[in-house]
Every structure is written in structure tokens, then in C-alpha cells.
Amino acid sequence: MQGGLERATGEKMVLNFGPQHPATHGTLRIVLELDGESVLKAIPHAGYLHTGFEKLGEHLDYNQYIVVTDRMNYLSPLSNNFGYVLAVEQLLDIEVTKRCQYIRILMAELSRLADHLLWLGTAALDLGAFSVFLYSFREREKLYSIFEKTTGARLTTSYTRVGGVLRDLYDGCVEDVRQFVTNFPKALKETHTLLTKNRIWMDRTKGVGAISADDAISYGLTGPCLRATGVAHDIRKAEPYSSYDEVTFDVPVGTNGDAYDRYLVRMEEMIQSCGIVTQVLDNMPDGSVNLEDNKITMPNKSDAYGHIEGLIHHFKIVMDGHGVQPPIGEHYCATESPNGELGFYIVSDGSGTAYRIRIRPPSFLHFQALPHMLEGGMVSDTVAVLGSLNVIAGELDR
Amino acid sequence: MSEENQVEEQPTPLILQKLEANHADALLAHDETRGTVVVVVRKEQAYAVLEYLKTDPELAYAFLVDVTAVDNSQMESELMQFDYARFMVVYQLYSYQGQCRARVKVPVHENDLNIPSVTRLWQGANWLERETYDMFGIHFEGHPDLRRILMPDDFDGHPLRKDYPLRGHGERERFNFDKQNA
Numbered sequence: 001m002q003g004g005l006e007r008a009t010g011e012k013m014v015l016n017f018g019p020q021h022p023a024t025h026g027t028l029r030i031v032l033e034l035d036g037e038s039v040l041k042a043i044p045h046a047g048y049l050h051t052g053f054e055k056l057g058e059h060l061d062y063n064q065y066i067v068v069t070d071r072m073n074y075l076s077p078l079s080n081n082f083g084y085v086l087a088v089e090q091l092l093d094i095e096v097t098k099r100c101q102y103i104r105i106l107m108a109e110l111s112r113l114a115d116h117l118l119w120l121g122t123a124a125l126d127l128g129a130f131s132v133f134l135y136s137f138r139e140r141e142k143l144y145s146i147f148e149k150t151t152g153a154r155l156t157t158s159y160t161r162v163g164g165v166l167r168d169l170y171d172g173c174v175e176d177v178r179q180f181v182t183n184f185p186k187a188l189k190e191t192h193t194l195l196t197k198n199r200i201w202m203d204r205t206k207g208v209g210a211i212s213a214d215d216a217i218s219y220g221l222t223g224p225c226l227r228a229t230g231v232a233h234d235i236r237k238a239e240p241y242s243s244y245d246e247v248t249f250d251v252p253v254g255t256n257g258d259a260y261d262r263y264l265v266r267m268e269e270m271i272q273s274c275g276i277v278t279q280v281l282d283n284m285p286d287g288s289v290n291l292e293d294n295k296i297t298m299p300n301k302s303d304a305y306g307h308i309e310g311l312i313h314h315f316k317i318v319m320d321g322h323g324v325q326p327p328i329g330e331h332y333c334a335t336e337s338p339n340g341e342l343g344f345y346i347v348s349d350g351s352g353t354a355y356r357i358r359i360r361p362p363s364f365l366h367f368q369a370l371p372h373m374l375e376g377g378m379v380s381d382t383v384a385v386l387g388s389l390n391v392i393a394g395e396l397d398r
Numbered sequence: 399m400s401e402e403n404q405v406e407e408q409p410t411p412l413i414l415q416k417l418e419a420n421h422a423d424a425l426l427a428h429d430e431t432r433g434t435v436v437v438v439v440r441k442e443q444a445y446a447v448l449e450y451l452k453t454d455p456e457l458a459y460a461f462l463v464d465v466t467a468v469d470n471s472q473m474e475s476e477l478m479q480f481d482y483a484r485f486m487v488v489y490q491l492y493s494y495q496g497q498c499r500a501r502v503k504v505p506v507h508e509n510d511l512n513i514p515s516v517t518r519l520w521q522g523a524n525w526l527e528r529e530t531y532d533m534f535g536i537h538f539e540g541h542p543d544l545r546r547i548l549m550p551d552d553f554d555g556h557p558l559r560k561d562y563p564l565r566g567h568g569e570r571e572r573f574n575f576d577k578q579n580a
Contacts, residue, residue, distance in 0.1 A: 046525075047548040054533075055557055059564050090432060217460050217494070220522030231494070238497050328475070331432060332490055332501065334463070343464060345490065349473050356558075360464040360490070368525040397548055 011035065015379070019048050023126045023383045026393025028367065030374075030382065037379050042371040046364070049397040057357030062088050062162050062324045065357070070156045072342075072359065073395040075118050076111035078147065079337040081160040086241060087333035087344035088162050091326040094296060098285040100164050101243040106177070106280045107150070107159060108335075109273040113184070114143045115338035115390075116266045116273075123263070123387035124195060127204050132194055139187050146176050162324050163297040164290030174281055181274045181281075188270060195263070205259040209373035209385030216257060219372065220365040223340025224265045225389060229257030235336040247279045259388035296324055323352050332360075339363055339390055361395040411435050413457055413500055421447050426480060426505070436501045438480065444487075444504045445514040451491060451500065452519050459500060462516070463490035465526035467506075467534040469560045480505040487513055487536060506536060515541040533558035 018029035027048035033041035053068050060068065069080040082104050089096065096104075121136035144154045149170050151157040159166050195201045211221070213229040226233060234251045236244040252268035254261025290297040294313040303310030316322040326348040334343040340362030347356040366389045373385050413435050414428055424443035429436045439447045451459040468486045470476040477484065483505030491500045506513055515538035516523045527538040528547040535556040538544055546553060555562055 047546075047550070050548040052557065055562075055564060215521070218521045220462060220520065220526075233494060329431065332434065332464075332499070334499075341463065343490070345464065345466065345488070347468055347473075355473060356468045358464065358466045358488075364525060364529075365522050368522060372521075 012040065017382060019045075023386060024393075025122055026391070026396075028391060028393050028396060030370065030386075032374075032379065032382065034379055039374050039377050039379055039382065042374040042382070044367050044370050046367060046396050049393045051398065053398040054357055054359060057354050059353060061320070061352045062326075062354065065354070066160060067156065067158045070158055071394055072361065072398060073115070073337060073339060073363070073392045074155060075392060076115035076338045077155060077157045078107040078111035078151075078159055079115070079335070080342065081157060082108050082242075083333070083335035083337060083342045084344055085160040085162050086335060087331060087346050088324070088326065090333050091329065091331040091346055091348055092162070092296070092324070094163060094291060094293070096164055096242075096291055097288055098243070099168075099287045100289045100291075102280050102284050103165055103169060103289060104160065104242055105244065105247070106277060106284075107147075109276045109280070110143055110146065110177070112273050112338040113270055114140050114147075116270050117143070119266060119338075119387075119390045120191065120263075123384075123390070124201075126383045126387045127201065129195065129198075129201065132191055135187065135191055135194070139184060142180050146173065146180065149173065149176075161290070161297065163293060164288075168289045174284070177277060178281055181277050184274055185271060188267065192267065196267075202260065204381075204384050205263060205388065207256070208259045208377065208381045209388055210256055210258040211369065211373055212257060215372065216369075219369040221340070221369060222362050222365070223336065223338070224262055224269060225257075225340065225366055227252065228254035228261035228265045230255050235334055235341060239334070241333075241335060246283070247276045249273075249276050259384050262388045321352050325350060325352050334360070337362065339392065339395070340366070342395075359395075359398055361398060363389075363391045363393075363396040367391045367396055411498075412496070413437075413451070413498075416454065416457060417447070417450075421450060434499045434501055436503065438503045438505065441504050441506060441513055444502070445516065448489060448491075448502060448516055449519055451502070457493060458495040459491035459493045461492040461494060462520040462523055462526070463492050463499075465489055465516075465523055465530055467530050467536055467558075469534060469558065472560045482507070484508040485511070485534060485536060487530065489516070511535060512537045512539050514539050515544075517541055532556070535559070 013034045015032040015034055017032055018024040019027040029045040031043040032039055056068055057065050066081055069084040070077040072080045117136040117140040121133040124132035147157060148154050150173060151159040211229060213231050216226050216229045230253050232251050232253045237251060249272045252265050254265050298317055299310040299313045304314040328348060328350040330347040332343055332345040334341050342362060343360030345358035346354050349355040374382055417425060424440050424447050425437060426440055427438040451457055466488050470486060471484050485506040487504045487506055489502040513536060515527055525547060527541055530536050531538060531544055532546040532549050533556055
């Protein structure tokens with residue numbers, strides 16, 4: 001990191017990094033001003049994947065919008081589904097059943113594992129560690145099989161509903177998940193032996209892209225990137241939502257706020273997530289997954305087909321202007337997504353469609369802080385720093 | 399607020415006590431919903447209030463979570479409240495020290511879309527304000543680099559305004575490809 005400027009020759013060169021680059025993992029672009037191999041200036045550009053999600057939110061009803069949330073952070077769609085419906089439910093002042101809360105935690109933590117695993121694989125791949133990529137994708141594949149069996153889809157899960165979830169866990173889900181969390185720490189240890197004390201990995205990540213705690217807060221960093229700087233803040237602990245106060249887990253923190261610490265924090269978070277999943281499975285309550293409120297959740301199919309009341313309720317839920325209608329008001333709800341604080345600010349005018357939906361994406365603020373971490377460093381560190389931030393273009397541009 | 403809260407007589411949150419003591423003339427309204435204090439602040443004093451919230455050692459709202467805006471032009475009840483201010487710029491704040499959230503809202507009239515930038519207080523405000531400018535056309539005075547961020551540089555209009563149609567208007571005319579086919 002140091003010495004980059006000392007070796008400078010005085011000749012400047014502008015390098016366009018992205019929007020199509022193997023290490024950007026999505027369409028984002030950084031314009032680097034280089035002097036030799038040292039980065040003088042970095043200008044990140046966003047917007048290549050802008051899809052108008054916030055505008056769409058003003059035209060889709062509350063349940064329709066769930067499919068849009070899948071596409072924000074496409075590495076952990078279940079976390080986005082969860083964060084969004086939680087905001088709507090808090091706006092409606094309803095609380096879902098205990099079983100539903102536990103299932104949502106279960107899925108959110110599994111998707112955190114999947115997200116961190118993909119991050120681990122690709123961040124290591126960018127720095128040349130190919131086997132780590134294969135190891136982490138092998139584990140991720142097991143998780144995706146579980147997601148596929150539970151939700152019917154691998155990526156576009158759309159699992160949550162306002163007032164509940166799409167369906168209960170499939171038969172044998174608990175066994176599948178239990179088997180996964182039993183074997184996973186062993187598998188993660190393999191990665192630890194490959195990377196944690198690896199000379200090359202340490203040289204490429206230690207002291208690279210460091211940011212202080214004060215700067216991290218000023219830049220609005222959240223999640224693993226903030227915790228790597230030593231700030232022990234986790235929304236699951238600070239503002240427990242959806243029964244997170246009933247599980248115990250530790251919040252891992254780093255000290256230097258560099259790429260290596262971000263790596264260590266994420267590695268430990270995976271182990272903690274396994275612990276949460278085990279506790280959730282041990283204490284999984286019985287009962288219904290959906291709220292018994294005909295104005296919020298869909299009736300059973302048998303009711304909708306077999307009884308006139310069920311048919312009416314079904315009709316009322318899906319018809320324009322009859323479904324879920326939060327009272328006039330506004331609410332900001334933040335959840336701890338794998339990348340950091342994912343917030344939904346919803347303004348309701350009392351109709352079935354939100355008046356305004358604002359998504360507060362963690363990646364947007366992480367990408368903004370990139371020049372702060374890059375400038376003065378080496379050009380090869382760009383890949384390491386970008387990888388360590390885990391900027392997801394879908395969530396960055398929305 | 400509702401009658402229930404008056405019966406319980408909840409203590410006034412610290413942030414409101416302190417704002418009423420130090421910036422009473424800036425406050426237009428305040429409310430507390432679901433544990434978050436919401437204050438509506440006059441535009442002229444918005445910067446001073448935000449600076450106060452950030453730097454006061456007891457409040458220490460050090461984390462600017464989000465900056466966005468709401469176009470109230472289709473929400474009559476909101477529009478009526480603050481003298482027909484079309485836009486409401488919304489700041490979400492969080493205090494690591496007190497582990498609590500606050501929301502500061504600033505009414506902005508359509509005939510004067512300028513509002514002081516808070517980039518000097520929080521570095522993270524830079525892109526958030528750029529996005530608000532891009533989507534709503536709110537002009538942040540003193541911003542170091544107020545350009546569009548999500549939409550292309552040569553884009554006309556501000557997509558999240560309520561008078562902007564969902565499917566856009568006019569963009570396709572610029573594509574020669576379409577003209578040839580027509």
C-alpha cells in the first residue's frame with residue numbers, strides 16, 4: 001500500500017476498469033488514473049444496471065413487489081424478501097406467527113451463508129486461488145438445493161408473503177439443513193487452511209483497502225465492512241427483529257478494516273450463522289406459517305375452491321384496491337442483510353400500492369467509499385479491494 | 399398521535415427535548431412512530447439541525463443512513479401540511495451511541511429546489527444526494543460533484559417525480575434503430 005506513490009514516474013495513464021470486467025462481477029465501472037502501477041485517482045461509476053425498482057414500487061401492489069426484491073441482491077434474495085415484507089408488516093402493525101418468524105430467520109441465515117460463500121469463492125478467484133472457488137461453490141450448491149426444494153426456485157425465490165411465507169418447509173427440510181450445518185464447519189476449515197495463513201493471500205489482502213472506523217461510519221459502511229474496522233454493530237443485536245432476540249450469537253469484529261479483516265469477519269459470520277440455524281431448528285415452533293387474517297393472507301386453496309367465504313377472501317386479496325392496504329403513514333425498516341444494512345422506507349397513502357418505496361442498499365455506500373480505499377495503492381489491489389467489498393450491481397443500481 | 403400514547407404519558411425523547419431547547423424555531427412538526435423520532439425542519443435551518451444532531455455528544459447521530467426525497471404532488475394531505483411544499487427531503491439518522499433512529503424531513507418548494515448539502519458533515523452523503531438530485535431534481539447547494547448517478551448524463555427529466563410516467567417519455571425517439579423501422 002505504501003510506496004506506491006514513491007515509485008511514481010510522473011507519466012499518467014487512464015485505465016477504464018469495467019463495465020465489462022471479470023473481476024467486477026456485474027456491470028460497474030471504475031476509471032483509474034494511474035502513474036506507473038500506483039493509483040492516483042479512482043472514480044467509480046454506477047447505474048449500468050439501473051432498472052427503476054423504486055419507480056416500479058409505486059405501481060405494483062405490496063405482494064407483487066416481492067418478486068422485484070429478489071433481483072436486488074441476487075446472491076441472497078431470501079434476505080431481501082424478508083427485509084421487504086418486514087417493513088410492510090411493521091407498517092401494517094401486524095406480527096407474523098412464531099413459526100413463520102423462525103422459518104424466516106432460518107432462510108435469512110442460510111442465504112447469508114450462500115452469499116458469503118459466493119463472495120469467498122469469487123474474491124479468492126480474483127486473486128488467483130482457484131480451488132477455494134470450487135470448494136465454496138460445492139457448499140453453496142447444497143444450500144441452493146435446499147432453497148430450490150423450499151421455494152421452488154434457486155434465485156428468484158419470492159418466498160415471503162405479507163403476513164407469512166409462500167409455503168411451509170418441505171418434508172425432510174430440517175434433516176437436510178441439519179446435515180448441512182453439521183458438515184459445513186469442517187468444509188470451511190478446508191478453506192481456512194488454504195487461505196488464512198497463506199503467504200500470498202495475506203500479502204494480497206493485509207493492509208490493502210484499509211479504512212478507519214471513523215471514516216467507515218462517515219461513509220455509511222455497514223455489515224461486515226463496518227465490523228472489520230472494529231465497530232461491533234449488528235442490527236440483529238441492536239434492534240432485534242423477528243425473534244432474533246431468542247437466539248444467541250457473537251458479532252465478530254476486526255481491527256484494521258482491511259481486506260483481510262473483512263475476509264476473517266465474513267468467515268466467522270458463517271460459523272455464527274450455522275449456530276443460529278442450529279438453534280432455530282432445535283426450537284422450531286409448530287403451528288401455522290401464515291397469519292390467520294383473511295384481509296392480509298391468502299386462504300387455503302381448498303377454502304378458495306370449496307367455500308364461498310374462501311372464494312371471496314381470495315378475490316378480495318388479489319383484486320386491485322382490495323388487498324393489503326396499510327394505513328396512511330411511513331416507516332423505515334432496516335434489516336441486517338449479508339452485505340450490511342438493507343433498509344426499506346415505505347410511504348403509504350392508504351391504498352394497495354405504496355406511494356413511495358425507497359431502498360437503502362448497502363452496496364451503494366460501499367462502492368462510494370472505494371476511492372478512499374484505492375487511492376495511493378497499487379493497481380493490482382483494485383481487484384482485491386473491490387472483491388472484499390462485495391459490491392452487487394443489482395442492489396447498487398436497483 | 400393516538401389517545402393511547404397520551405394516556406401512557408411516555409417521556410419526551412431526548413432528541414426532542416434538546417431540539418426544542420436549542421433549535422425550537424427550526425421545528426415545524428414532530429412525531430414519534432414505531433420508536434423513531436420524526437422531525438420536520440425548516441429548510442433554512444436544516445443544515446444547522448443536522449450538524450447539531452451529529453455533533454452533540456449526548457445525541458451523536460453519527461451515521462447518516464440514507465438521504466432521499468418524496469414527491470408529494472399526488473398526496474393532498476401531505477401537500478397541505480407544509481404550505482404546499484411539493485418535495486420532502488428525508489434524512490435517516492442512526493446513533494451508535496444511543497442505538498436509536500431519527501428521521502429528519504425538510505419540505506422543499508417546487509419554485510426553489512435548493513437545499514444545503516450535508517457532504518461536509520458526512521462523506522457518505524455525496525452519492526445519496528447525487529441520487530436524490532438525479533431522481534427528483536433537488537439541487538444540493540455546496541455539493542462538490544452534483545451529477546447524475548444512475549441515469550445517463552444526457553437524460554432529460556427526473557424519473558421518480560410523480561409526473562414522470564412509468565414507461566418514460568421520449569427516450570426511444572433518440573434511437574435511430576426505431577426510426578428506421580417506423
